[in-house]
Structure formats: C-alpha cells, structure tokens
Amino acid sequence: MSEDAYLGLQGIDAGYSRTKVLESIDLSIGKGEFVALLGASGCGKTTLLRTIAGFAFPSAGRIHVGGRDVTRLPPDKRGMAMVFQSYALWPHMTAARNIGYGLRLKGWRREAIAARVAEMEALLGLEGLGGRKPSELSGGQRQRVALGRALAVDPDILLLDEPLSNLDARIRLTVRHEIRALQQRLGITTIHVTHDREEAMVMADRIVILDKGRIAQLGTPQDIYTRPASAFVAAFMGAENVIHLDASCSGHRVDIAAGPLNRAASLLLDRPAPPSGKIEARFRSERLQLRPLDEKRPDDANAVDLIGRIEAVVYPGGEWRHTVRIGEGSVLVDGPEALPPGSDVLVRVPTSGLFLFAAPACAPAGTPPSAADERSPVRERLIA
CATH class of the missing domain: 3.40.50.300 (P-loop containing nucleotide triphosphate hydrolases)
Known part of the structure; x- marks a missing residue:
C-alpha cells in the first residue's frame, strides 16, 4: 500500500x-x-x-x-x-x-x-x-x-x-x-x-x-x-479482432513470417516484444486500411498486411463496417467506403494500433483458410 x-x-x-x-x-x-x-x-x-x-x-x-x-x-x-x-x-x-x-x-x-x-x-x-x-x-x-x-x-x-x-x-x-x-x-x-x-x-x-x-x-x-x-485487457478495451501469427522477436523488433493469412512484416514496437514463436495479434476495428487485394501496395514497413475476403457490410453510422473473413475466423474493419461482399481484400493494421502477446499454448501458429474457400487468381498470385 x-x-x-x-x-x-x-x-x-x-x-x-x-x-x-x-x-x-x-x-x-x-x-x-x-x-x-x-x-x-x-x-x-x-x-x-x-x-x-x-x-x-x-x-x-x-x-x-x-x-x-x-x-x-x-x-x-x-x-x-x-x-x-x-x-x-x-x-x-x-x-x-x-x-x-x-x-x-x-x-x-x-x-x-x-x-x-x-x-x-x-x-x-x-x-x-x-x-x-x-x-x-x-x-x-x-x-x-x-x-x-x-x-x-x-x-x-x-x-x-x-x-x-x-x-x-x-x-x-x-x-x-x-x-x-x-x-x-x-x-x-x-x-x-x-x-x-x-x-x-x-x-x-x-x-x-x-x-x-x-x-x-x-x-x-x-x-x-x-x-x-x-x-484479456486488450480484448476488454475493444481490441476484439484477433489472429495468430508466427514471429521472431528480439528487444522491440518483431519479424512476422509470411503465411496464408498475411504478408511478411518487420515491425519496431514502442514496447518490449513478446517471446518468439506463436503470437496473438489483437487490434480494434478503427484506424485500419481496407483495400482491394490487387491494388498496388504502398511502401510502409510499419504495418501488418492481412489477406481476407469480405463477408458482409453494414452502416452503423460514420463509416462502413466490414466483416472480413481471414482463414477460419473473421475480423471487423471500419472504412469510409463500402467494398462489396465476396471481394478479396488487404487489411492493413498499423503498428500503433496492434497489440502483440504470446499466444495460448493451444493456439495454432496461424489459422489456415477453410478448405471450402474458393481461391481467386488474385489471391493465389499475391500470397505466393
């Protein structure tokens, strides 16, 4: 006390x-x-x-x-x-x-x-x-x-x-x-x-x-x-979007391996990184960038790019809210424009809005896409 x-x-x-x-x-x-x-x-x-x-x-x-x-x-x-x-x-x-x-x-x-x-x-x-x-x-x-x-x-x-x-x-x-x-x-x-x-x-x-x-x-x-x-605290404070990734971490640096859900990325955090291995990445629905998957990728190393497909779009006010399927899970992404359901998209999560933690022992190193997913030519080309 x-x-x-x-x-x-x-x-x-x-x-x-x-x-x-x-x-x-x-x-x-x-x-x-x-x-x-x-x-x-x-x-x-x-x-x-x-x-x-x-x-x-x-x-x-x-x-x-x-x-x-x-x-x-x-x-x-x-x-x-x-x-x-x-x-x-x-x-x-x-x-x-x-x-x-x-x-x-x-x-x-x-x-x-x-x-x-x-x-x-x-x-x-x-x-x-x-x-x-x-x-x-x-x-x-x-x-x-x-x-x-x-x-x-x-x-x-x-x-x-x-x-x-x-x-x-x-x-x-x-x-x-x-x-x-x-x-x-x-x-x-x-x-x-x-x-x-x-x-x-x-x-x-x-x-x-x-x-x-x-x-x-x-x-x-x-x-x-x-x-x-x-x-737990991140989720309670609104960072309910979650995905599991493979990463090599040292000090404040995080190197994320490419996978079926994401592009490779090298991040520099303003806090100590979690241990290397499976990590749990959490983020909120706002402050994200959502763009068609085949659009030219801007040069920005300070972000994680996730690959998904839009399942649904609603308008709660202010911005359009997209439900984006990434592998077997889904995340919510707010954006100024509505992208049509079925579109292959890139979800860009800036490091400033990304919270990284050691993943639970039972968590996969990245949830693979469902076997029922259609694989579009654009998706196949960009995740190769």
Missing part, C-alpha cells in the same frame, strides 16, 4: 461460503481520486465494493481509510456512503425525506436537516421536486435523489454501484458527466463500479480492470487503452 494512499487495500480475499470471489487484491487510492472498477459480470467488482463499504468482510487482508483500520467496522462507522444500482429509495417518502433519511438516523435537528436537504436539491438540480415521491420522478431524477442522500451525510468516500445502468442511453451520457463534474467540484474520493468501458474512460482518473477476482491492470484510461498489459 502506498504511503500517501487515503484508501488502502492489502491482500484482500473475499467470497461467499466456500466460493472465493476476490483473491490477493492490493489497491491504493488517493484522497479526491475517482477510480472505476471495470469488468464483466462475475469478475468480483461489486463484491470488492461491498467489502470496502463493510457489507461483506474479507477472509484475509486489511482495509485502511486515512490511516485508520476499518477492516471489521460496520458500514456506518467507515465514513462512506453508497449509491446502489436500484437506488433503494423509500417509495412512501418524498424526495426531500429520502435525501434527509441518513441525517435523521444521525439525530440531526429538523431545521438542520431541512437546510441540508435544500442544499443538496440546489446542488443536484432538484429544486421544486422535493415534495414528489420516487414514482413521480424520472429515472435521472431518482438517480439524483439517491446521490443527494449519499452526499447529504458528508461522507469521506462515495461508492457507486452501477448507478447509471437503469437509465436510457441518452440520459446516461448526460448524468455521467454531471457526476464527474460534481465529484471534481466537491473533491470527494469516489469508487465507481461499472461494466461499461466508455463510462469508465470518461469518468475515472484511474481504472481497475478485474478478471476472475484479480486485478488484471490498473492505470489511467489512456494507459489501459493504448498499452493493455494482457490479451
């Missing part, structure tokens, strides 16, 4: 009954920092948040807040407040009474509660809505009431358990920017659980990616997006 950490987790193991959900979690969060816990369903992110909050106790490890050990303290003694995914508002209470609920439990006087509730309503844009019950509010307004209830008690740490998942896409875009702006204005330490990659990217100072109860990577949004530490 870092010495300047405001919230520190050391060696946290946690689970339910005999099922271990979290294993060896070490995490340091600075005061005023916004950290997103990101991962697929079942990775342990909500369990980690509940363990921090005190709704679940770890089977091993320690939790410190401001130098104070809170590992075995109940939730109300930790100086934290939580906004739940369902908001958990009392349906029979007005918005104002919901916001002031925690203050009443603390024994505040009625006048002080009213003043604090009015402050929260002004802060969150809820003026004039205090007399309404949750059923009379929109989803975004209910989310603000839940946030107001959490902030009213002036917590040291704010915990958010997927609070935007129940909102429609348009409102979610607005509310997540509002929460981030509010967090920065108040300077409150915040931990936000989400499975939405873009949500984590635009809201958090740092992102913790969890995989099967362990931290797969921790870093700034830019670091994780541009320098994923593993094939």
Whole structure:
C-alpha cells in the first residue's frame, strides 16, 4: 500500500461460503481520486465494493481509510456512503425525506436537516421536486435523489454501484458527466463500479480492470487503452479482432513470417516484444486500411498486411463496417467506403494500433483458410 494512499487495500480475499470471489487484491487510492472498477459480470467488482463499504468482510487482508483500520467496522462507522444500482429509495417518502433519511438516523435537528436537504436539491438540480415521491420522478431524477442522500451525510468516500445502468442511453451520457463534474467540484474520493468501458474512460482518473477476482491492470484510461498489459485487457478495451501469427522477436523488433493469412512484416514496437514463436495479434476495428487485394501496395514497413475476403457490410453510422473473413475466423474493419461482399481484400493494421502477446499454448501458429474457400487468381498470385 502506498504511503500517501487515503484508501488502502492489502491482500484482500473475499467470497461467499466456500466460493472465493476476490483473491490477493492490493489497491491504493488517493484522497479526491475517482477510480472505476471495470469488468464483466462475475469478475468480483461489486463484491470488492461491498467489502470496502463493510457489507461483506474479507477472509484475509486489511482495509485502511486515512490511516485508520476499518477492516471489521460496520458500514456506518467507515465514513462512506453508497449509491446502489436500484437506488433503494423509500417509495412512501418524498424526495426531500429520502435525501434527509441518513441525517435523521444521525439525530440531526429538523431545521438542520431541512437546510441540508435544500442544499443538496440546489446542488443536484432538484429544486421544486422535493415534495414528489420516487414514482413521480424520472429515472435521472431518482438517480439524483439517491446521490443527494449519499452526499447529504458528508461522507469521506462515495461508492457507486452501477448507478447509471437503469437509465436510457441518452440520459446516461448526460448524468455521467454531471457526476464527474460534481465529484471534481466537491473533491470527494469516489469508487465507481461499472461494466461499461466508455463510462469508465470518461469518468475515472484511474481504472481497475478485474478478471476472475484479480486485478488484471490498473492505470489511467489512456494507459489501459493504448498499452493493455494482457490479451484479456486488450480484448476488454475493444481490441476484439484477433489472429495468430508466427514471429521472431528480439528487444522491440518483431519479424512476422509470411503465411496464408498475411504478408511478411518487420515491425519496431514502442514496447518490449513478446517471446518468439506463436503470437496473438489483437487490434480494434478503427484506424485500419481496407483495400482491394490487387491494388498496388504502398511502401510502409510499419504495418501488418492481412489477406481476407469480405463477408458482409453494414452502416452503423460514420463509416462502413466490414466483416472480413481471414482463414477460419473473421475480423471487423471500419472504412469510409463500402467494398462489396465476396471481394478479396488487404487489411492493413498499423503498428500503433496492434497489440502483440504470446499466444495460448493451444493456439495454432496461424489459422489456415477453410478448405471450402474458393481461391481467386488474385489471391493465389499475391500470397505466393
């Protein structure tokens, strides 16, 4: 744990009954920092948040807040407040009474509660809505009431358990920017659980990616997006296109052998190369070049050329999205123009958008084309 950490987790193991959900979690969060816990369903992110909050106790490890050990303290003694995914508002209470609920439990006087509730309503844009019950509010307004209830008690740490998942896409875009702006204005330490990659990217100072109860990577949004530490992280951050190749690697240099799926290439990376042998190449659908296979190849050694055939083309907006079959698999490639299905094409992947890792032991050194594939004269000539 870092010495300047405001919230520190050391060696946290946690689970339910005999099922271990979290294993060896070490995490340091600075005061005023916004950290997103990101991962697929079942990775342990909500369990980690509940363990921090005190709704679940770890089977091993320690939790410190401001130098104070809170590992075995109940939730109300930790100086934290939580906004739940369902908001958990009392349906029979007005918005104002919901916001002031925690203050009443603390024994505040009625006048002080009213003043604090009015402050929260002004802060969150809820003026004039205090007399309404949750059923009379929109989803975004209910989310603000839940946030107001959490902030009213002036917590040291704010915990958010997927609070935007129940909102429609348009409102979610607005509310997540509002929460981030509010967090920065108040300077409150915040931990936000989400499975939405873009949500984590635009809201958090740092992102913790969890995989099967362990931290797969921790870093700034830019670091994780541009320098994923593993094939899992690369895939989770959008590099879902994958192909296996043969390569000879030394230092930052990667020499890729020609094969039925690709041309030979020599690359110079801005990071250490993986071990020689079978490598797993991952890349996103954007920032690629897609051209007919028989078109003259430009001189550019800083890219990998893959050989494929277009299976389908759709228009999701902005650019055309092509499904390109490469061997027995397929990749998605975005481009400004639609190329017809059945076309033999060259997919050019620039080194800046290519993520290389040692391939799993069971992975082939390159998936050969299906025996059912037709071999066009152009393809035969260019891969020879």
